[in-house]
């Protein structure tokens with residue numbers, strides 16, 4: 586996919602970003618390997634959005650090519666969570682009806698993994714509600730991952746909260762190569778999102794997973810009332826942690842949660858956030874996750890603003906997201922679905 590060079594010639598040069606080289610100059614420096622500073626990133630907040638998206642797309646092309654990483658999840662244990670994450674329907678602190686069940690049995694999990702594998706999805710993860718899993722539950726999910734491995738070749742990821750080093754070693758032995766643990770937001774803003782565990786608890790889990798030899802997928806949720814500076818701070822922490830898969834969720838305010846009255850972000854603001862993330866994390870998979878269905882084009886413009894991965898799935902019942910629909914969009918934009 587080639588971006589339109591003629592478009593660039595008609596773009597306004599953004600003198601606000603740097604008196605020396607403007608937006609396109611900063612892009613050129615990133616293309617040459619420059620790691621931008623927080624001051625550079627903050628200046629991008631005021632850049633012309635069309636030009637910013639164009640530049641982010643070019644950075645993505647240079648560092649990641651046209652590979653597109655698609656993952657799917659299954660909610661392997663639902664509801665009744667002790668934690669108080671403001672946005673989450675599964676928290677006991679948010680008084681809304683939520684389907685509650687214990688760990689799904691192996692047949693259901695394997696069936697879902699196989700379904701996604703046959704549809705061409707790259708990765709599959711069991712996601713469980715709750716602060717962590719107990720020892721018996723870790724044993725049970727490891728058995729499920731082994732069965733998935735016996736059934737098909739889908740790449741296995743896992744998301745089970747604040748596990749410890751020993752748990753990560755067990756997951757790795759069960760064939761799980763990547764662990765998901767979102768930072769959610771910036772260190773400063775985190776207490777506005779959750780008080781039952783801390784930002785440092787998240788960092789500790791991420792570091793333990795890495796120490797055990799796992800790759801880590803970590804990002805957050807935008808639209809919780811945080812500032813652009815908060816989003817930029819989170820991206821710099823992810824860069825520091827050398828995270829190469831970054832889920833970006835857009836808040837879909839759920840009635841009954843503490844986030845119910847927050848406004849939905851505009852697609853323009855999401856595009857701007859993603860484009861700035863691309864400048865900060867040039868070679869990462871920027872993965873559009875929850876909330877993509879809020880937008881009529883299902884994220885198409887966001888995928889042309891630096892994003893190159895997505896959570897998909899016929900089991901995500903909200904927002905009209907389907908695997909076939911996503912495959913059509915991704916192919917039409919010139920991406921190629923596959924692990925990279």
Ligand code: SF4
Nearest residue numbers: 666670673676714715
């Ligand atoms: S820990 Fe997970 S399941 Fe529990 S409230 Fe937070 S986001 Fe929801």
